[in-house]
Amino acid sequence: xxxxxxxxGAVEIGTSKVSVLIGEIIEGRRVNLIxxxxxxxxxxxxxxxxxxxxxxxxxxxxxxxxxxxxGVKIEEVFLAQTGxxxxxxxxxxxxxxxxxxxxxxxxxxDTVCRLAKAKALPDGRMVVHHIRRPxxxxxxxxxxxxxxxxxERLEVGYWTVHGxxxxxxxxIHVVRGFxxxxxxxxxxxxxxxxxxxxLQDRQNGALVIDIGAxxxxxxxxxxxxxxxxxxxxVGGSHLTNDLAxxxxxxxxxxxxxxLRHGRGTVVAHDRNDKVWLNGDFAIGDRQFTRNAIETIxxxxxxxxxxxxxxxxxxxxxxxxxxAGVVLTGGTSKLPGIADTAARVFGIPSHLGEMPPGVDxxxxxxxxxxxxxxxxxxxxxxxxxxxxxNRGRSILRKLFTVGA
Amino acid sequence: MNRIDxxxxxxxxxxxxxxxxxxxxxxxxxxxxxxxxTVRNIAVVVGVLALAAGGFExxxxxxxxxxxxxxxxxxxxxxxxxxxxxxxxxxxxxSDQLALAENVGLMDLDLYxxxxxxTASGQVRAAVLTREFPDTxxxxxxxxxxxxxxxxxxxxxxxxxxxxxxDGTVFSGSGFSTQTLSSLPWLGGIRLVRNRDGFxxxxxLNVVADLLLTARGHAPDLFATWRVISLERMDxxxxxxxxSSVVPKIIFGxxxxxxxxxxxxxxxxxxxxxxxxxxxxxxxxxxxxxQVPVALMQPVPNAANSTTPTVRFPFN
Numbered sequence: 001x002x003x004x005x006x007x008x009g010a011v012e013i014g015t016s017k018v019s020v021l022i023g024e025i026i027e028g029r030r031v032n033l034i035x036x037x038x039x040x041x042x043x044x045x046x047x048x049x050x051x052x053x054x055x056x057x058x059x060x061x062x063x064x065x066x067x068x069x070x071g072v073k074i075e076e077v078f079l080a081q082t083g084x085x086x087x088x089x090x091x092x093x094x095x096x097x098x099x100x101x102x103x104x105x106x107x108x109x110d111t112v113c114r115l116a117k118a119k120a121l122p123d124g125r126m127v128v129h130h131i132r133r134p135x136x137x138x139x140x141x142x143x144x145x146x147x148x149x150x151x152e153r154l155e156v157g158y159w160t161v162h163g164x165x166x167x168x169x170x171x172i173h174v175v176r177g178f179x180x181x182x183x184x185x186x187x188x189x190x191x192x193x194x195x196x197x198x199l200q201d202r203q204n205g206a207l208v209i210d211i212g213a214x215x216x217x218x219x220x221x222x223x224x225x226x227x228x229x230x231x232x233x234v235g236g237s238h239l240t241n242d243l244a245x246x247x248x249x250x251x252x253x254x255x256x257x258x259l260r261h262g263r264g265t266v267v268a269h270d271r272n273d274k275v276w277l278n279g280d281f282a283i284g285d286r287q288f289t290r291n292a293i294e295t296i297x298x299x300x301x302x303x304x305x306x307x308x309x310x311x312x313x314x315x316x317x318x319x320x321x322x323a324g325v326v327l328t329g330g331t332s333k334l335p336g337i338a339d340t341a342a343r344v345f346g347i348p349s350h351l352g353e354m355p356p357g358v359d360x361x362x363x364x365x366x367x368x369x370x371x372x373x374x375x376x377x378x379x380x381x382x383x384x385x386x387x388x389n390r391g392r393s394i395l396r397k398l399f400t401v402g403a
Numbered sequence: 404m405n406r407i408d409x410x411x412x413x414x415x416x417x418x419x420x421x422x423x424x425x426x427x428x429x430x431x432x433x434x435x436x437x438x439x440x441t442v443r444n445i446a447v448v449v450g451v452l453a454l455a456a457g458g459f460e461x462x463x464x465x466x467x468x469x470x471x472x473x474x475x476x477x478x479x480x481x482x483x484x485x486x487x488x489x490x491x492x493x494x495x496x497x498s499d500q501l502a503l504a505e506n507v508g509l510m511d512l513d514l515y516x517x518x519x520x521x522t523a524s525g526q527v528r529a530a531v532l533t534r535e536f537p538d539t540x541x542x543x544x545x546x547x548x549x550x551x552x553x554x555x556x557x558x559x560x561x562x563x564x565x566x567x568x569x570d571g572t573v574f575s576g577s578g579f580s581t582q583t584l585s586s587l588p589w590l591g592g593i594r595l596v597r598n599r600d601g602f603x604x605x606x607x608l609n610v611v612a613d614l615l616l617t618a619r620g621h622a623p624d625l626f627a628t629w630r631v632i633s634l635e636r637m638d639x640x641x642x643x644x645x646x647s648s649v650v651p652k653i654i655f656g657x658x659x660x661x662x663x664x665x666x667x668x669x670x671x672x673x674x675x676x677x678x679x680x681x682x683x684x685x686x687x688x689x690x691x692x693x694q695v696p697v698a699l700m701q702p703v704p705n706a707a708n709s710t711t712p713t714v715r716f717p718f719n
Contacts, residue, residue, distance in 0.1 A: 052428070056433075060430045063432075064432055117413075117414075119414060125414075126420070127415065127416045165420070173424055173428065176433075177428060179429065179437050181422055182422060185417050
């Protein structure tokens with residue numbers, strides 16, 4: 001354990017489970033996964049905390065399990081954000097290049113960025129992310145840093161993700177209840193997207209859809225950067241609910257049927273192809289046609305994709321999404337779901353795969369978000385604290401109560 | 404130059420949400436963590452304050468009354484010196500050497516300088532001095548044993564007797580009985596070099612000690628006749644010349660073990676005692692195992708030419 005390492009926690013408070021992953025950030029860059037804790041979620045509906053105590057208990061249990069497996073204490077947390085309350089808008093700004101020789105200066109860049117971010121939000125709304133799209137100089141894309149390039153007009157746009165203040169505060173306070181500071185909030189879709197796409201994919205254009213239990217998060221990448229993000233309050237639990245209503249079974253039984261026989265596409269056309277509810281031939285055990293189950297689950301899956309497609313509108317087309325649709329999240333394990341996505345979006349779709357080097361136990365699609373959070377944590381931290389503040393930060397660490 | 408209008412609206416960020424949380428809103432685990440951290444911080448603060456207070460107290464004492472830091476509590480005066488030694492020195496000698504003032508306190512003794520006084524004599528190889536509270540000084544001595552005697556002039560015109568230990572140390576020698584001293588042969592053929600208080604240690608004394616030890620152990624009667632051990636030929640020929648009351652010159656070689664040389668000497672002496680026609684003048688045991696040149700005092704009548712017959716050893 002090196003003295004220059006820090007222990008950060010990635011926390012995802014989901015509708016069905018709370019996942020906490022602990023990573024050791026060595027020398028500000030390298031991440032070692034050292035602990036994992038998972039707990040069934042309570043008090044969370046569609047990604048939003050509705051029962052503070054229940055959600056806290058679940059989150060803290062998972063955090064404690066992760067700390068015990070890692071043998072260290074979490075020092076700071078990167079928290080995933082999802083839920084229907086999150087929304088986004090695009091705002092663009094442009095400035096004339098100030099210098100007489102038309103060379104873009106840092107001041108021009110700062111000005112255009114501030115202007116593009118300067119948009120008031122309605123009361124009660126707070127910014128979660130300002131996602132910058134590539135700069136344009138005289139209408140042409142110039143990438144991440146236009147400084148010293150020649151041109152007359154510099155433009156930039158930001159996709160601003162904002163959410164309801166109480167809901168954001170609730171999730172932060174759940175983590176704070178464990179006496180750990182939240183360092184950053186990161187959209188679930190961005191976290192998953194970072195993990196499941198390569199730089200090349202993002203450059204070519206890719207749509208990442210993370211179908212969780214209560215929400216479906218998506219992010220559309222274009223020109224190497226996130227272009228659009230969103231979350232809809234529909235997920236795997238709705239499939240369960242549909243099955244419960246359609247087949248007149250309990251939610252538990254419906255969940256079992258979904259996991260065993262649910263599909264994203266209908267392949268069983270034979271009405272005599274039936275499956276047992278429990279398979280134990282006990283009183284109450286019933287038979288259902290496989291076709292019925294598949295029809296219900298595939299219809300809901302199709303509907304989810306159609307809602308996403310509608311939200312994306314014209315931003316999504318085959319030309320600017322060459323890397324295709326990448327599916328992840330617990331519900332993406334449904335067989336045939338990629339075929340449905342390909343059919344709905346009209347572009348190739350596949351299940352997301354973790355990059356090499358990730359532990360086998362964490363290769364499940366449902367872990368993409370926490371892994372992505374850790375990735376963000378390692379990338380976005382300053383490598384070394386400024387010299388002037390170093391002594392002060394040691395003192396602060398020693399004496400901060402409740403930090 | 405582009406300037407930003409100060410009235411440009413700025414949106415609130417999630418970072419504006421205060422992260423403080425009341426302990427009541429925390430879970431049991433969270434509260435325990437807060438308690439642990441608080442206790443730890445208090446412990447750190449208390450520790451730092453204690454260190455600071457201690458440091459301040461030391462600084463204040465040094466400034467106002469530095470004696471308090473160096474002065475020990477008054478100790479009992481020294482009443483007894485106990486001596487343990489592997490040699491002949493006793494309490495009297497130790498007391499004389501230490502020459503302690505009367506009623507000196509046990510804690511006032513400078514053990515390092517006292518030890519130097521004891522080892523300065525040369526007879527003491529090592530001395531361990533221990534305070535045994537309340538009033539006893541314990542002295543444990545490791546003494547050198549003399550191997551040979553030597554006559555030398557140290558200071559003044561008188562020639563005095565000195566003793567030489569196995570490691571070559573030359574010392575005056577105290578406490579040895581006259582019998583012990585008279586049993587030691589004299590050492591000759593050496594050059595004593597003075598240093599500040601005595602003489603520099605002699606070389607090759609360990610070889611002489613081996614020879615004497617072997618002789619004393621295996622042929623004590625023979626050893627009793629040895630008077631002088633000369634190292635005159637040691638450097639050049641590696642030979643030790645012994646002058647005994649029986650044979651004026653017995654030459655031992657250092658390349659061969661002394662036991663076999665003494666065995667040959669014993670045999671030669673026994674043979675010559677029964678068959679000798681004249682007293683022995685010299686026996687050279689350094690030549691080798693197969694032959695020993697032996698010289699007699701007077702020419703033997705009817706002998707051809709030689710006065711140095713050679714004793715041959717078919718056995719060996």
